[in-house]
Amino acid sequence: MTDMLTIYVLIPLLPLVAAVVIGLFGRKLPRAAAHWMTIAGVAVSFLLSCFVLKDVLAGHTFNGAVYTWMTSGGTVFEIGFLIDALSALMMVVVTFVSLMVHIYTIGYMHDDPGYSRFFSYISLFTFSMLMLVMSNNFMQLFFGWEAVGLVSYLLIGFWFKRPTAIYANLKAFLVNRVGDFGFLLGIGMVLYTMGSLDYQAVFSIAPQFADATVELIPGHPWQLMTVICLLLFVGAMGKSAQVPLHVWLPDSMEGPTPISALIHAATMVTAGIFMVARMSPLYELSTTALSVVMVIGAVTALFMGFLGIVQNDIKRVVAYSTLSQLGYMTVALGASAYSVAIFHLMTHAFFKALLFLAAGSVIIGMHHDQDIRNMGELKKYMPVTWITALIGSLALIGTPFLSGFYSKDSIIEAVALSNIPGSGFAHLAVLAGVFVTAFYSFRMYFLVFHGKARWREARHEHGQAAQDAHHHGLGPHDEPHESPWVVTFPLVMLAIPSVVIGYLTIQPMLFGDFFKGAIVVNAEAHPAMHELAHHFHTVFHSPAGMALHAVASLPFWLAACGVGLAWFFYLKRPNIPETLKQRFAVIYAILENKYGFDTFNERFFAAGVRWVGDRLWRHGDVQIIDGTLVNGTARLIGCFAAVIRHLQSGRIYHYAFAMIIGVFVLLTWFMKV
Secondary structure: OHHHHHHHHHHHHHHHHHHHHHHHHOOOOOHHHHHHHHHHHHHHHHHHHHHHHHHHHOOOOEEEEEEEEEEEOOEEEEEEEEEOHHHHHHHHHHHHHHHHHHHHHHHHOOOOOOHHHHHHHHHHHHHHHHHHHHEOEHHHHHHHHHHHHHHHHHHHOOOOOOHHHHHHHHHHHHHHHHHHHHHHHHHHHHHHHHOOOEHHHHHHHHHHHOOOEEEEEOOEEEEHHHHHHHHHHHHHHHHOOOOOOOOHHHHHHHOOHHHHHHHHHHOHHHHHHHHHHHOHHHHOOOHHHHHHHHHHHHHHHHHHHHHHHOOOEHHHHHHHHHHHHHHHHHHHHHOOOHHHHHHHHHHHHHHHHHHHHHHHHHHHHOOOOOEHHHOOOOOOOOHHHHHHHHHHHHHHOOOOOOHHHHHHHHHHHHHHHOOOOOHHHHHHHHHHHHHHHHHHHHHHHHHHHOOOOHHHHHHHHHHHHHHHHHOOOOOOOOOOOOOOHHHHHHHHHHHHHHHHHHHHHHHHHHHOOOOEOOEOOOOOOOOHHHHHHHHHHHHHOOHHHHHHHHOOOHHHHHHHHHHHHHHHHHHHOOHHHHHHHHHOHHHHHHHHOHHHHHHHHHHHHHHHHHHHHHHHHHHHHHHHHHHHHHHHHHHHHHHHHHHHHHHOOOOHHHHHHHHHHHHHHHHHHHHHO
16 A cells, blocks of 8 residues: 555656756756656656556555644644545546647647746646545645646736737636635535535535535525535536636637647546536535536536637637536536546547647648638648547537547436436537537538638738738648647547547446445435436447437437538538628627626626725725825824914013913912812
């Protein structure tokens, strides 16, 4: 066990050491040292994580403290690890995707002056995420939670000379602080009511509080577990970008593309999903909390997908796709199908990281033009990027036999079988989301890789001078080109699990004992997973049978209709989208304005805070502090001095007379006393 504990410590420590060394000494070291050191650290962490997962599957789990940070009032704050199937799986996913992103970064950031700084940041992010998923207590969870938020702030604003990047990272930071405030309140309530921050201690005592109530407003009792779970979920809404705390994620595309893949595909945005799954013993005690989780996830899955239809920036299309898929995971959590949510988290990590990195490869090939309206026919020039992007898109829409199919269809079936209030609406939302996802995914795919080469027109319209002035886009004599191998190699490596991982792992992860002991489900109260397993074993019998049966299912035909409509609109009749845009101008304006969330936030919260600050300054600072306390005191002394100075005549007999009168008054006073 001592040897295993050393391995557990090394997994997060290696990326941290590499990040610190490159961060502090990167300018003095050769440029190549930045990627060699950080890649070596993450690669070893990945190999060790694979070993740990194998060890866990052999039945060896670990839950214990590494060291005690401090003890305060009887509460022990520890750094410790909980190594079970859930954390081991997350460790492998995080380190693998991070490793691919590190390799990809060599090509993507090749000419960037902040090369070493970027590698330091992404390695530090990997450490933070590993500390989050390996934690065995709420304090360490909160440390990792805040650390990934901090590093994402640094990464989104990596190009700090761009005003849009600074706006985006500040927006992400502030929105996440809103969620983290609720998260911290939830942790505080856990500590206050249950007296511990250790997962095992809290989970073991939680059933005793199943019927406990708390009066947040006097006279209005709330179920304690509902309050705790909802507060914790507010944190998940911020990190995992659920409505209405989703507004930061699309703007975060201002960061370099490797960050979009690392943060917004496989790691940071899935922290909220992981946290709710880890807290399954608490959420199973509150049907109300599960219902709220499900409805918010359904709204996010459907309505964020609509926004992907009107996006023209290639990275923003994939970003809204991420929002929608996070909604699917959240819906699964609300249906008590925690294992399905984690299964989709894993499959999504591979194909969404693949899509982001493929988008980055396209951006490189297009000389940093990100507008899909200026692309087309890239299949001819970028064959590796084309085929891997096709695989990622097919996995995303749930094509049978590909990884996304198994996880996405399992979510839809679990919601259909759920008895949680709101499951009917959620089922309709995730079904409609299948069509929407297929439509916007293949809209992007067809516009980028097929059809007319619109970049030829765009480059002649703007000319070389205009392109040079804007520092992006193809010049008159440029053509798209395939990316170097350090960019295409991660695409191929991510495409492989995007095809096979769902087929290979659905049975043990969803219908076996893979998550036994790590995820708790009350099968009597929430029977969706039990019925889903029964349906799989009696009807499908195998993953292949599930894929074959899907051909006759509604989700398959919805996805096929979405692809077909995208093909018809953007390859056969490209004039139709423009006609529809003009005919449904109001709906298009609503979608383009992102339902007004940003406008509302800017006019209500931002403007409101500025208004309150202005009034506090005018009335508090100017009038009360400066006007009354500071200047008022000076004026009072001035008035008093103006009166007193009339008594200062400078004549001796006036002063002698005043002294005599004074002595007379004093003597009269003392004689009276």
